[in-house]
Amino acid sequence: MAKRDGKKDDGTRDGGAKPERREPSVRELLRVPGGERIDLASYDAAATPGGPAGKAVGLAATAALGPRLADLQERLYASSTAGDRRRVLLVLQGMDTSGKGGTVKHVIGLFNPSGCRIRAFKAPTPEERNHPFLWRITKALPEPGEIGIFDRSHYEDVLIARVRELVPRSQLEGRYGQINDFEQSLADDGVTLVKVFLHISYEEQRSRLLERLDNPEKHWKFNVGDIEERALWPAYQEAYELALERCATDETPWYLVPADRKWYRNWAISRLLLEHLEALDPTYPPGDFDVAESRRRLLAS
Numbered sequence: 001m002a003k004r005d006g007k008k009d010d011g012t013r014d015g016g017a018k019p020e021r022r023e024p025s026v027r028e029l030l031r032v033p034g035g036e037r038i039d040l041a042s043y044d045a046a047a048t049p050g051g052p053a054g055k056a057v058g059l060a061a062t063a064a065l066g067p068r069l070a071d072l073q074e075r076l077y078a079s080s081t082a083g084d085r086r087r088v089l090l091v092l093q094g095m096d097t098s099g100k101g102g103t104v105k106h107v108i109g110l111f112n113p114s115g116c117r118i119r120a121f122k123a124p125t126p127e128e129r130n131h132p133f134l135w136r137i138t139k140a141l142p143e144p145g146e147i148g149i150f151d152r153s154h155y156e157d158v159l160i161a162r163v164r165e166l167v168p169r170s171q172l173e174g175r176y177g178q179i180n181d182f183e184q185s186l187a188d189d190g191v192t193l194v195k196v197f198l199h200i201s202y203e204e205q206r207s208r209l210l211e212r213l214d215n216p217e218k219h220w221k222f223n224v225g226d227i228e229e230r231a232l233w234p235a236y237q238e239a240y241e242l243a244l245e246r247c248a249t250d251e252t253p254w255y256l257v258p259a260d261r262k263w264y265r266n267w268a269i270s271r272l273l274l275e276h277l278e279a280l281d282p283t284y285p286p287g288d289f290d291v292a293e294s295r296r297r298l299l300a301s
Contacts (some may be wrong), residue, residue: 027270032254038241043199046260058263063272066110072277080145082285086191089148094198097208098259100151106266117142120151133157163235176246184253193252198259
């Protein structure tokens with residue numbers, strides 16, 4: 001940045017030492033700007049912002065995050081036994097093949113599964129359709145001390161519902177405000193929302209669908225309807241742009257993760273979770289008993 005007098009501002013004053021340069025966090029690099037029009041075409045789905053230098057390094061870096069993530073998870077759960085209501089909810093959204101399931105497998109695998117609550121949302125059941133659209137979401141929320149993972153979420157009700165015109169447009173428009181109010185209520189109750197949009201390119205999706213067709217062991221993952229959905233790609237991109245724009249707040253922002261490179265996707269989401277957990281900084285609760293006396297009695301037994 002240049003000063004008004006044209007001299008370069010290098011951060012020093014009167015010959016003082018330059019301040020240390022802080023590298024931006026992944027939260028800062030991937031956060032979707034709030035209150036701005038979003039153009040997904042302007043984001044490179046193969047980019048690796050802030051990431052390691054290549055796949056091999058990235059895989060090793062992701063694995064190295066495991067012990068720290070597991071430690072923070074244990075501390076979060078331990079603190080809940082003393083009444084701490086805080087918990088984390090990772091919301092995964094993205095086009096088919098963008099890696100929602102892969103994230104659950106490779107990233108959540110770094111945690112203790114007993115402290116995770118994973119829910120994949122499919123088409124609403126008849127019972128769910130008889131309730132407001134947020135009803136089934138509320139029932140699946142993580143308990144205090146847990147890490148929740150949503151593979152798809154309440155955003156389907158402003159995504160596929162918009163593209164397929166499943167509800168009247170007037171009703172659809174009201175859902176964005178309902179979602180914001182709902183997420184704010186979660187934040188007020190101690191839920192840290194990590195909302196991730198997995199940004200995959202049109203070309204990469206075709207490649208991944210072809211892999212499923214060419215490998216008989218992956219035929220179970222292929223749905224002929226995926227080809228039909230590709231024809232609606234522009235409409236889905238617009239629906240995502242609106243969701244990212246209208247439902248990004250200071251307390252519940254969106255993070256856009258380039259997802260063409262699977263190794264980067266896994267590293268970036270692991271880092272996002274680590275940074276959010278470190279910000280929470282949960283602590284082990286103190287014991288409510290006499291440690292010395294308990295030790296004496298145990299040794300005497």
